[in-house]
Amino acid sequence: MDSSVYVFVEDLRGEGVERVLDRISAYGVAGVTVGAVHHAARDVTPHGLSRLTIRRDGAHLVPPADLFSGLRLTPTAGHQDALDGLRAACTARGLKLHGWTVFLRNATIGEAHPDVSVRDCFGDRGALAYLCPAHPDVRDYAVALARAVARLGVDSVVAESLHFTPLKPQRSFVPLGPMDAYLFGLCFCDYCMRRATDLGVNAEVARDECARIVGSVLAGDPPAQGEVTRAALTAYAGPEVVAYARARSETVTTLVSEVASAVADEGSKLVFVDSTGAVKGYTDGLPTPGLAAHDAWQLGVDLVALGDLVPAFGVLAYARDAARVADDVGAYLRSVGKDREVRAVLRPGFPDSDSADRLVAKARGAKAAGAAAVDFYAYGLMPYPVLERIPAALAEVKG
Ligand SMILES: [Zn+2]
Structure with a gap:
């Protein structure tokens, strides 16, 4: 069974490429998934160069001029030499190298180019860090970025944030229900509205209805109860809003298709990771009841359509319960097709795994459900004793 450990460039810079790879090799892992393009973050890093690591938006590569000349959006410069020698060092140890790429989450680009x-439905651009996948400049940027990462010689380009994103305010003391938050997070930029209109949706009606509903909750009306489902959303917001939300999948499917083709052109392959599993279980490992594959449509992700276009998928199985991990992997495979490669991304420690046994059970569950690989997230975020649970999990799924 294939496997990898997610690694940040700051891990490599802090501990050194050789030391990190030696440690990962010793765990028996088959590869490294390195953060080639990442978003800004402030993370506790238990064995890092500093115990708190500030990450900035950045592509840790030199952007090839032929890919980005003439484009309005270009990568934010990260540690451009951080991956030097990594490919060779991986090859020397028989490790695969995957290029983890955060596509549409970049506050630096959003602040420089708010358009x-x-x-949102009120006409405001309050979430500058989230680039709209319908915008032509964003789409050009995503394709060029994918090619740039593929040219690092990686075995795959692992795509994160290549879809719409839910609303994530830093503070809200308004009791928005899940459906209110969902409507508040829908993009109504000119490009999104035009695409929906082309598909026969009355985009103005959808926008005005969202503004009316969310506006009433912000003004003090009671929030919606219950999780977001198509049926509940239809009852709450009406068919035009649901049609608008569904139309977003065309935007995402076509973009992912272009990116997958570009990556294949460069001799690598795309692994598409949608964020639904993280939205559900990121904080506490207790995901909301709907399986990730069933709720991915909320981010514009149509897994059935993507199954025909993308060779591999990562499921963020951020859950304490091994049965839930197996259920998520199984549902994903049923959506994308049994012949697709589905990789289960597991967190070996807090908040998902409180022991080696629990991690082993989840790896076993993922394999039994049909996963082709297990990936562990993430080297720099987990204490060493937690990382040392990985060999037992791999021993369980060997062969
Ligand atoms: Zn938009």
């Missing part, structure tokens, strides 16, 4: 960020 490419998402616009």
